[in-house]
Amino acid sequence: MNDYQTPLTVQAIGEQGLLKRLQSFCPADLVGDDAAVLTVQPGRSLVVTTDVLVDGVHFSDQTTAADDAGWRSAAANLSDLAAMGATPLGITVGLSLPGDTTLAWVEGLYQGLTACLNQYNTPIVGGDVCRSSVLSVAITAFGDVEPHRMIRRSTAQPGDAIVVTGVHGASKAGLELLLHPELGRSLNADDRAALIQAHQRPTPRLDVVERLWAGVRSWESGVGSRELEFIPHPSPLTPPQSGSKLHPLPFPSIAGMDSSDGLADAVVQLCRASGVGARLERSQIPIPSALAQWVQPEQALEWALYGGEDFELVLCLPLMQAQALVQQLGEGAAIVGTITDEREIWLVDRTQTMPDQQLTLERGFQHFGA
């Protein structure tokens, strides 16, 4: 990989030269025309999401190597697809580059993008490069989903349990360690590396989408596609018997989104979209054990609620399904609270040691805020 020692810039190689190099990261049959062509399976809906990441805002040389920037960009978009319950089909990449950006950086970015995407068999299907004084990466990801398996923000119901699919606060902790290497001296090397990894190489929870429906199958051919059986749920009905005609369990409606802007933001957004409230139990919010050892509980909770970029899913579903899901997922997944028919969102302490605290959007991550 000689290029990594040569300060070859995009200006020197030119637009066509750069595009040719970048096309080696894309399937040959998908690129080279005015647009990419993909197939959406009949009966599935197309899901589209877009994100812009800017040098100095979303990543910086101090905390993010080119390949990490690529991984994070891909992960953020795949996480949005997971948040819709969708399976990825492909992404496009729009690059704005200063002329003195090195080819090595751009290829590193693409290596990181494809390293993340390859885990989910997702191709880069096209893109654009153009000159700018600021480096930025605009990604649009698309996926597809059966309409009745779509996860929406607006369908949370009072009484639903609120599930988080993993720990929160790790990404923010990793960022702090990168920005202030003098911190966290009490951490062992493995824990430190794991927190940094959580920031640099987050995992979009497409695996949750798969597992969510892995136990679901239609068990009667004469029944519509919305009427399915959710296996992990201990059914209140007589189990289906061969040849018998039973009323199927209604398909569970799952509301949810990802926690890219923080767990608190996700709960507030879900409640606002669904016209409901929530009560979160402080002690139930899963925090990485390394974090619990390193910082005070209040600090850990702050990072878990407001740190952002953990890219977990926050899902609202009936309690019994929620319990089955948490059991299936393991690894920090937990029921953290309940959807209520109030309008407020409260963080409560079961032990009544800490006062109840109200969560609002204003505390959340605000890109243009002061």
Added chain:
Amino acid sequence: MNDYQTPLTVQAIGEQGLLKRLQSFCPADLVGDDAAVLTVQPGRSLVVTTDVLVDGVHFSDQTTAADDAGWRSAAANLSDLAAMGATPLGITVGLSLPGDTTLAWVEGLYQGLTACLNQYNTPIVGGDVCRSSVLSVAITAFGDVEPHRMIRRSTAQPGDAIVVTGVHGASKAGLELLLHPELGRSLNADDRAALIQAHQRPTPRLDVVERLWAGVRSWESGVGSRELEFIPHPSPLTPPQSGSKLHPLPFPSIAGMDSSDGLADAVVQLCRASGVGARLERSQIPIPSALAQWVQPEQALEWALYGGEDFELVLCLPLMQAQALVQQLGEGAAIVGTITDEREIWLVDRTQTMPDQQLTLERGFQHFGA
């Protein structure tokens, strides 16, 4: 519209405030979740294209008001869909904005975007806004197309006629008039306005896609979808008669792309992708009459070939279909040359007054070039 007098900035209104304002430009049922949901009709392929436009590179305050920047951004992407033979489904918009960008500018951009998109019933289905020191607009457009109606770069055949769907050079001329208002004093006000309009408000040729197939219908239900009759083409076969079983005319294969980077670039790209050459006849390249009156023929030809951003289509198809298409389109559409089995692309002069000239990609528009 009080906002247009108030220097309200995106920093002052905040990300959530800005998103709320921008959502008023989007259909309510399509936005507000982690991703937008669209339907691709069964049997149609999804077509995806992306473009990044940067302040100071693709538009500037001197030549482009916010609404014009919006219109041009939408038109460029819709043109890519037209170049694939696709019908638009929607676009996403990724905005990078300096904090001191006025809300008026952003709303102007969206007004221009929707003014162009509304002509084609195309919604903005989602987007992202983020802070940057440079203003840029990353657009991804989605469309769909029946696979056998797809227009590709790689299928031009020796013997095909090369059709352009309208005049070339107008956009570059308009840009020159905007940059140098002292030029073109010989132009009358209408011609001047028309050239500037061609630069500021280009028309994506989705109408050509419609007209291309308007004359085509499947005329025998037992026949596969690729076997259709092209009506404008004087058929060498006996015309179909009610009840009779005739061999249908094979569906015409159409190669093509748009001329966003110039007519010369389009022909070179088409030839390269198809492994063919071309001969273009200098006198047949349609140049706006106003341009012919204003500048020398060599200058007009230069702008027509290399100016770019006319957003016409360059199509390669059998001569008889090409003649029928040109007749249908009118308004400057013309056959400008022929695809050859050589590798070179020549600009020739039928009158042999000018020497033959070879076209290469290097003369074309190069974003990172010197």
